[in-house]
Every structure is written in C-alpha cells, then in structure tokens.
Amino acid sequence: MDMSQYRSLFLSEAREYLKTINETVVALEESPDDRAGIDTLFRGAHSLKGMAASMEYGDIVEVAHAMEDLMIRVRDGGLHFEPGVADLLLEGTDLVDLLLGEVEAGLELRSAAGDLPQRLSGYPPAPPGTSGTSGTSGTSSTSGTPGAVTVDTDSRKASGVTSAAVQDQPSAALPSEAERGKDAEGSTVRVKTELLDHLINLTGELITNKHRLLNIGRELGSAPLDEAVTETSKLLRALHDEVMKVRLMPFDAICDRFQRSVRALAKKSGKELRFELEGREIGLDRGILESLIDPLNHMLRNAVDHGMEDSAERLAAEKPAKGEVKLSVARDRDRVLITVSDDGRGMDPKQMVAAAIRKGVITSEEGEQLSPRQALMLSCIPGFSTAKEVTEVSGRGVGMDAVNASIQKLGGSLAIESELGQGTRFTLTLPMNIAIIHTLVVQCGAIKGAVPVTAVLRTVELRREQLSKVGKRQVFYLDDEAVPLLSLNRILRLPLGRFPDGIVPLFVTEAKGRRVGIVVDRLLGQHELFIKPLGRPLAKLKGVAGGAILGDGEVVTLLDVADLL
Amino acid sequence: MATTVMIVDDSLFMRKMLRDLLEKEGYQVVAEASDGVEAVASYQELRPNLTTLDIVMPNKTGIEALQEIIACSPAARVVMCSAVGQESLVAAAAQAGARAFILKPFNPELVVRILKEACEG
Numbered sequence: 087m088d089m090s091q092y093r094s095l096f097l098s099e100a101r102e103y104l105k106t107i108n109e110t111v112v113a114l115e116e117s118p119d120d121r122a123g124i125d126t127l128f129r130g131a132h133s134l135k136g137m138a139a140s141m142e143y144g145d146i147v148e149v150a151h152a153m154e155d156l157m158i159r160v161r162d163g164g165l166h167f168e169p170g171v172a173d174l175l176l177e178g179t180d181l182v183d184l185l186l187g188e189v190e191a192g193l194e195l196r197s198a199a200g201d202l203p204q205r206l207s208g209y210p211p212a213p214p215g216t217s218g219t220s221g222t223s224g225t226s227s228t229s230g231t232p233g234a235v236t237v238d239t240d241s242r243k244a245s246g247v248t249s250a251a252v253q254d255q256p257s258a259a260l261p262s263e264a265e266r267g268k269d270a271e272g273s274t275v276r277v278k279t280e281l282l283d284h285l286i287n288l289t290g291e292l293i294t295n296k297h298r299l300l301n302i303g304r305e306l307g308s309a310p311l312d313e314a315v316t317e318t319s320k321l322l323r324a325l326h327d328e329v330m331k332v333r334l335m336p337f338d339a340i341c342d343r344f345q346r347s348v349r350a351l352a353k354k355s356g357k358e359l360r361f362e363l364e365g366r367e368i369g370l371d372r373g374i375l376e377s378l379i380d381p382l383n384h385m386l387r388n389a390v391d392h393g394m395e396d397s398a399e400r401l402a403a404e405k406p407a408k409g410e411v412k413l414s415v416a417r418d419r420d421r422v423l424i425t426v427s428d429d430g431r432g433m434d435p436k437q438m439v440a441a442a443i444r445k446g447v448i449t450s451e452e453g454e455q456l457s458p459r460q461a462l463m464l465s466c467i468p469g470f471s472t473a474k475e476v477t478e479v480s481g482r483g484v485g486m487d488a489v490n491a492s493i494q495k496l497g498g499s500l501a502i503e504s505e506l507g508q509g510t511r512f513t514l515t516l517p518m519n520i521a522i523i524h525t526l527v528v529q530c531g532a533i534k535g536a537v538p539v540t541a542v543l544r545t546v547e548l549r550r551e552q553l554s555k556v557g558k559r560q561v562f563y564l565d566d567e568a569v570p571l572l573s574l575n576r577i578l579r580l581p582l583g584r585f586p587d588g589i590v591p592l593f594v595t596e597a598k599g600r601r602v603g604i605v606v607d608r609l610l611g612q613h614e615l616f617i618k619p620l621g622r623p624l625a626k627l628k629g630v631a632g633g634a635i636l637g638d639g640e641v642v643t644l645l646d647v648a649d650l651l
Numbered sequence: 652m653a654t655t656v657m658i659v660d661d662s663l664f665m666r667k668m669l670r671d672l673l674e675k676e677g678y679q680v681v682a683e684a685s686d687g688v689e690a691v692a693s694y695q696e697l698r699p700n701l702t703t704l705d706i707v708m709p710n711k712t713g714i715e716a717l718q719e720i721i722a723c724s725p726a727a728r729v730v731m732c733s734a735v736g737q738e739s740l741v742a743a744a745a746q747a748g749a750r751a752f753i754l755k756p757f758n759p760e761l762v763v764r765i766l767k768e769a770c771e772g
Contacts, residue, residue, distance in 0.1 A: 087672075087759050092664060092667065092668060095663065095664050095667060096664050099662060099663055099664045100664075125709075126709070128707075129661070129707055129708070129709060132707050132734065133661060133662050133665075133707070135734065136662065136665065136734050136755045136756065137662055137664050137665065139734075139755065139756040140664070140665070140668060140755065140756040140757065142756075
C-alpha cells in the first residue's frame with residue numbers, strides 16, 4: 087500500500103494529538119486526579135502510536151508507545167501523575183514533534199528516540215546506586231501491571247506486523263488520481279494560504295474600484311448607476327466579510343506553546359502559579375495570529391519573571407501562595423482584545439518615572455506631568471527598564487518597546503494598567519484583519535496621509551486663541567492636561583500650514599506614553615482602505631507603513647505615527 | 652448491491668486509510684464516526700451491513716458502543732479494530748458479540764479477507 091499519499095494527513099493529525107497531549111499535561115498538573123484528562127493522554131499517545139505504525143515511522147512508534155504505557159500505569163497501576171511524569175511526557179511530545187518535522191522535510195528520521203523510551207518505561211527512575219537496573223529497568227518495573235506490556239517485546243511485535251504488511255503487498259496497485267480525488271472529504275477542503283491571500287487582494291482591489299464607481303456616479307448624477315453601485319457595495323461588504331472569515335483561525339491554534347513556556351518559566355524561577363487561558367475559540371486573522379506569538383510570549387515571561395512574587399513574598403503580603411497569570415482573548419465588535427494579567431506585585435509609576443528621569447529619557451518637568459497611566463507606558467520606550475537586574479530570561483520593560491512596536495505594526499494598540507501589590511494587566515487591542523483597515527485621512531501640503539483609527543485618540547479643531555506656550559513648546563489643554571503640539575508638515579518637511587480661517591485641525595495620538603497633538607492642514611475624514619505593502623525602496627522610508635488608493639485614484643500613504651515621532 | 656460499511660475510529664487518518672482500502676474492494680462506505688456515541692447513533696439510523704469499530708475512543712469506548720449496538724441489533728456485524736497490546740480488550744469484545752478483529756497497523760490483504768469472512772459468516 088502506498089502510504090506517501092497519507093503523509094500530510096498523518097502530519098496534521100499527529101500534530102493535533104501532540105497539542106492535545108501538551109495541553110492536557112499542563113492541565114493535569116493543576117488537577118492530577120482528573121480521570122478524563124488521564125484518559126485523554128492515554129488515548130492521544132495510543133492514537134499517535136497507531137498512526138505512526140501505519141506509516142512505519144518506528145522511532146515515533148517507540149516513543150508514543152512508551153508514553154502510552156506510562157499513562158496506562160497512571161490510569162490503572164496506581165502511579166501518581168506527578169511532575170516527573172509530566173516532564174517525561176512533554177519531553178516525549180517535543181521529540182515526536184522534532185521527528186514530525188523531519189518527516190515533513192522529507193528526511194530520513196535522524197533524531198533517534200535515544201533513551202527516552204527507556205526512561206518513560208523505567209519511571210520512576212531507580213534511586214542512584216541501585217545495582218544493575220539503570221538502563222533497562224523498564225522491563226522489570228512494568229511487569230505485574232495489568233494491561234501494560236513492556237516496550238521491548240511490544241515494539242518488536244509492532245514492527246514485525248508492519249514489515250509483514252510490506253512484504254504481503256510488494257506492488258499494491260496505486261489508486262488513480264481520479265479515485266483519490268473522488269473520496270476527498272466532502273464537507274471541508276484544504277486551501278493554500280497563498281490562495282487566500284490572493285482572494286483578499288482581489289477583494290481589496292474590488293473595494294478600491296467600488297469607490298471609483300461611487301465617484302463617477304456622483305459626477306454623472308445617474309440614479310440607476312447609484313443604485314447599482316450601492317447594491318454592489320453591499321455585496322462587496324458581504325464578500326469581504328466572508329473572505330476574512332476564511333482567514334480567521336481560533337486563538338487556540340497558538341495556545342499550547344504559551345502553556346508550555348509559562349510552565350517552564352515557573353519551574354525555572356521556582357514560582358508557584360496557575361496559568362489560565364480564556365477565549366481560545368475567538369478567531370483572529372492568521373497573519374495577526376502568527377505575529378502575536380513573540381509579543382505574547384514576551385509579556386507572559388515578564389509576568390512570570392517579574393510580575394509574580396515568590397510564595398514567601400506573597401504569603402508575607404497576605405496573598406495566596408500560588409500566583410495567577412491569565413491570558414484572555416475577547417471580541418469587541420470588529421476588534422479583538424487580548425489581555426495578559428497577573429496578580430503579582432504590580433508596577434510602581436513613581437519608580438518608573440524616577441528611572442526614566444535617571445536614564446535621561448524624560449526631564450523631571452516632563453515626569454511631573456505624567457499621569458500614573460502614562461508613567462506605566464514609559465516601559466514601552468526603547469531601552470527602558472526598571473528591573474533592578476536583568477535576569478536570564480527577560481527584564482521587565484526590556485523588550486516592551488519591541489512588543490509595542492509589533493502591536494502597532496498590526497494596527498493595534500497596547501495599554502497597561504497596574505495596581506501596586508495587586509497585579510498588572512496588559513491589554514492589546516487588535517483589528518480582526520490586517521489588509522483592510524479604517525483610517526483617518528489627513529492632508530498635509532500636497533500629500534494625503536492615512537493614520538489607522540486605532541492610533542487616533544481623538545480629532546480636534548482648535549481656534550488659534552486656544553493655543554498656548556509652555557516654555558518653547560506649543561501646547562493646548564485637553565482635560566486640563568497640557569498636550570504638546572507637533573506639526574505633521576514639519577515632520578514630513580513640507581511647507582507649514584497657514585490656517586487662514588483661524589482653525590487649526592489636529593488629531594491626538596499617544597507617543598512615549600504621552601498624548602501628543604499632531605497638527606495637519608485638513609482632516610479629510612475616515613476611510614476604509616485596502617493597504618498594500620510598498621515595494622523597495624519606498625518600504626525603507628521611516629514612518630511609512632504602506633500605501634492605498636482612494637476612490638478617485640489618488641495614492642495615500644499609511645503613516646506609522648509612532649515611528650515618525 | 653454493494654455492502655454498506657460504517658467506519659468508526661477517532662483518528663481521521665485511520666478512517667481515511669480504511670475507507671480507501673474498502674472502497675477499492677467495492678464496499679460502500681455510508682458513514683464515518685469518530686467516537687462511540689456517534690457510532691451508536693449512526694448505526695441506529697443507517698443500519699450498515701458491516702461496522703468497523705475502533706476500541707480506544709473518547710466519550711464512549713468501542714466496547715461500550717459494541718454492547719449497545721448488539722443490545723438493539725443482535726445480528727449486527729461488527730469487526731473490532733485494535734492495536735497490539737490490547738489482548739484483554741479483545742476478549743471482552745468477543746464476549747460482547749464482535750464478529751472478528753483486525754489489527755493495527757493494517758495489513759491490507761488480511762483486513763480484506765477478515766471483513767469478507769465477517770460479511771459471509
């Protein structure tokens with residue numbers, strides 16, 4: 087039987103099992119007596135073994151089989167699901183994952199199972215010094231357990247069957263292409279990501295063209311044309327929504343790695359904590375999802391490493407010994423909110439300000455003006471850190487600038503809340519998809535620029551007399567706070583606006599944790615834009631994140647305000 | 652008329668392999684189920700001539716599903732699929748009314764022969 091046709095199905099399903107096993111192991115550490123979890127682990131390893139045996143991947147069979155046996159001993163043999171068991175199982179999934187990678191790359195399996203099967207079947211390890219049982223203790227320790235079969239005899243049996251199967255069917259007829267196509271899964275189809283990207287691209291172009299048609303219709307004053315275009319708009323909106331839905335993947339797809347890394351970090355730092363995940367079913371654009379892995383990992387590291395106190399410190403503060411770190415995802419209309427929170431020691435705005443002044447990032451006058459919330463955002467300034475010493479893993483604040491930058495690149499924003507002694511919460515607000523975004527379009531000189539609405543706190547039109555000066559700086563007062571003003575024309579080295587009617591248009595954004603008013607020539611309103619990446623050399627320009635075409639054919643550049651400032 | 656078959660296994664990979672194998676042999680696969688609960692429900696609805704039933708499955712094991720199917724339809728032709736090392740389960744399944752057993756990993760020729768016998772017997 088030609089098994090190569092089943093390889094990709096094998097890979098994707100095997101990875102699903104690995105993911106389930108990883109998650110279940112972590113969950114079982116919380117509640118080690120959960121029968122359902124123990125059963126799930128057994129079944130996962132069992133299925134992996136069966137599939138790998140069919141594909142004749144002996145090393146995977148061996149590891150999966152030893153994992154299965156260990157779980158049988160937990161299920162029926164009175165072995166407690168203790169940390170040592172969890173460690174070995176996770177080591178097992180890591181190894182199988184590695185082997186799957188080799189299978190996928192079309193390599194011969196090079197990573198040998200090593201002594202892991204022995205260690206799995208030999209668990210618990212004999213205390214050092216016990217004579218002669220170290221390497222091959224598996225056989226002796228599994229015997230007498232009902233249902234359990236020793237690895238050695240059994241893997242031999244399994245491979246025996248496999249090779250027999252090969253010999254029985256030396257030249258089994260291959261099913262024809264037509265036959266294979268016929269029985270493809272009826273209800274779902276696998277589609278290449280490229281194809282999805284192409285569909286998005288086409289949909290985006292259609293939306294741009296719709297705006298063109300709208301403009302023409304307006305010029306012609308033709309009611310039937312308007313009607314047709316309006317109808318087309320509705321259809322396009324529906325098409326866009328559907329295409330975007332196809333690109334959505336549940337957050338769940340990237341969850342298991344977080345469980346793993348939090349677990350490993352807690353272990354390394356000797357802290358006791360519970361990790362909670364919420365909203366794994368929420369869908370996000372696959373591109374966004376991929377770009378979220380590093381930032382989220384970093385924030386979780388910060389939480390475990392710096393946010394969380396050790397048990398003694400927690401008890402002294404009259405908190406439960408076990409800390410809690412939570413990663414939750416929620417939908418808020420067309421946005422997704424992701425929060426990373428902990429009930430640790432919290433961040434101290436005063437300390438943050440003091441450190442920032444000491445490092446010369448801000449002046450002491452500037453420091454005085456910062457609200458506590460703004461002070462916390464100082465952690466997102468490059469190179470800023472309040473960690474007394476940088477630990478092996480991460481310094482609090484170190485890397486938050488990178489996190490902030492990647493979130494902004496996705497058209498999202500980051501907010502920090504913290505209560506001293508109670509904990510910290512980072513909230514990411516993200517669009518559900520990237521390619522088509524809502525922007526504020528502004529005019530500066532002859533140039534039209536677009537700013538993602540997520541980066542705009544509000545728009546203001548000031549009368550000249552509302553401007554005032556603090557030191558050398560132009561400011562205006564917003565909620566009793568002096569907000570400095572900057573001219574986008576000046577930043578872009580364009581001639582400055584004259585504002586003949588005495589009205590100064592601007593939008594308020596946040597930079598370095600502070601609100602800033604960006605003055606432009608005109609605010610042209612909100613536009614839905616289909617953003618495309620700029621090719622070289624334009625892509626290298628500072629502060630330019632992409633381009634789009636307006637309905638009248640005019641080109642707009644998407645501005646990365648944070649980058650420009 | 653082709654023999655109708657239901658394939659029950661929690662692994663899509665296994666179901667696909669078995670389906671390909673059986674269809675090549677002229678069987679008509681009328682249903683697939685991925686756990687014991689689904690298997691019992693689909694059996695009641697479709698009454699396939701033949702059912703292949705994996706033992707280790709979530710929600711309801713193959714043995715439990717077999718017992719329920721046999722309780723309602725004592726003449727049901729069910730062939731259990733099991734992996735090496737489940738000898739104790741095999742005995743339980745035989746007692747519950749399984750017609751035959753096929754071993755994973757599948758030996759295509761053997762599977763075909765066993766299923767044929769199960770249909771005729």
